[in-house]
């Protein structure tokens with residue numbers, strides 16, 4: 001067995017004058033994984049997360065990082081917390097400075113980075129979370145979602161390898177939650193290890209590649225989300241409900257309406273499976289709608305508005321913080337801010353046109369993902385580049401027009 005990046009072995013802990021918060025918990029977090037600690041209120045998720053970056057010390061048992069037990073002297077803890085960043089549930093706990101810029105600079109300054117490097121780290125981190133232009137604003141006057149992003153930027157500015165989020169979407173409205181989840185996806189696809197705690201099974205099912213189910217200070221189960229969340233007894237023991245998509249899929253499978261296979265993670269996968277069950281492998285629809293694609297760095301707001309106003313596109317989605325910033329600045333109303341590619345494919349399948357606005361490497365990602373979908377599903381979907389330089393680089397797999 002390979003050494004996990006982070007590990008808790010038989011860890012126990014009780015707060016003062018309280019019953020045990022953790023009782024013999026063992027978990028392994030693999031490098032590069034997207035792990036969700038799932039459990040009801042009071043299960044011990046936050047306590048475990050606080051242990052994984054050394055903020056709490058187990059009463060018994062051991063926490064290891066890269067195979068070595070944590071040391072709790074100041075220097076070792078500082079080093080650990082730089083490498084394992086922690087975003088608190090409540091951003092007010094984390095935000096300490098009078099302006100956004102100073103707050104995000106706090107970590108890099110404490111790490112002793114020279115002023116130029118601090119400025120660059122702050123700029124990069126604010127760009128990543130889509131808060132450029134907010135530098136001089138007092139964080140305590142921002143909305144909940146913006147504060148959350150300031151807190152995330154403060155951690156990103158220290159460039160940690162592992163990101164730990166305690167309830168990343170709590171107290172956020174659906175749109176802000178989706179933005180934060182997209183940010184977590186971006187961070188994970190950039191190679192970071194991301195660990196979140198949540199009692200939102202829908203979020204965990206859709207997002208995580210590994211789930212640890214907790215209840216009353218113990219681990220009830222761990223594994224792939226589709227396995228853990230298919231066990232109704234386990235979920236009932238944890239006072240949770242199964243994700244709606246998986247529940248529906250399992251019921252259709254029990255009634256033999258669809259063939260058992262890998263459970264679908266998205267509405268697109270699910271509807272494709274149902275369609276296949278009804279019509280066999282020849283798809284009933286061939287994707288007559290178009291997916292237009294533009295690079296926010298290379299297109300003007302007027303060009304995008306023209307596509308919408310002339311009725312060329314009926315739906316607009318933005319992927320990534322820079323694209324969303326562009327849409328915000330240009331007052332372009334977004335229909336989709338999360339799961340954008342899937343939603344545009346769904347629209348293309350019913351003959352409607354959409355536009356995806358994105359930037360940088362994500363342009364190629366869109367081409368690749370739609371190319372893969374076309375190959376897997378046997379449907380021909382067209383991606384139409386608009387604006388400049390949005391075609392895949394020569395030599396890359398292209399999408400049939």
Ligand SMILES: Nc1ncnc2c1ncn2[C@@H]1O[C@H](COP(=O)(O)OP(=O)(O)OP(=O)(O)O)[C@@H](O)[C@H]1O
Nearest residue numbers: 015016018021039040041042043044045046047048
């Ligand atoms: N500072 C504290 N002092 C005393 N008891 C605490 C403290 N923090 C947590 N606890 C207790 O420890 C247990 C585990 O709490 P913890 O916050 O780790 O659970 P959780 O799964 O993160 O819950 P939630 O989803 O509500 O955040 C609970 O019984 C809680 O009451």
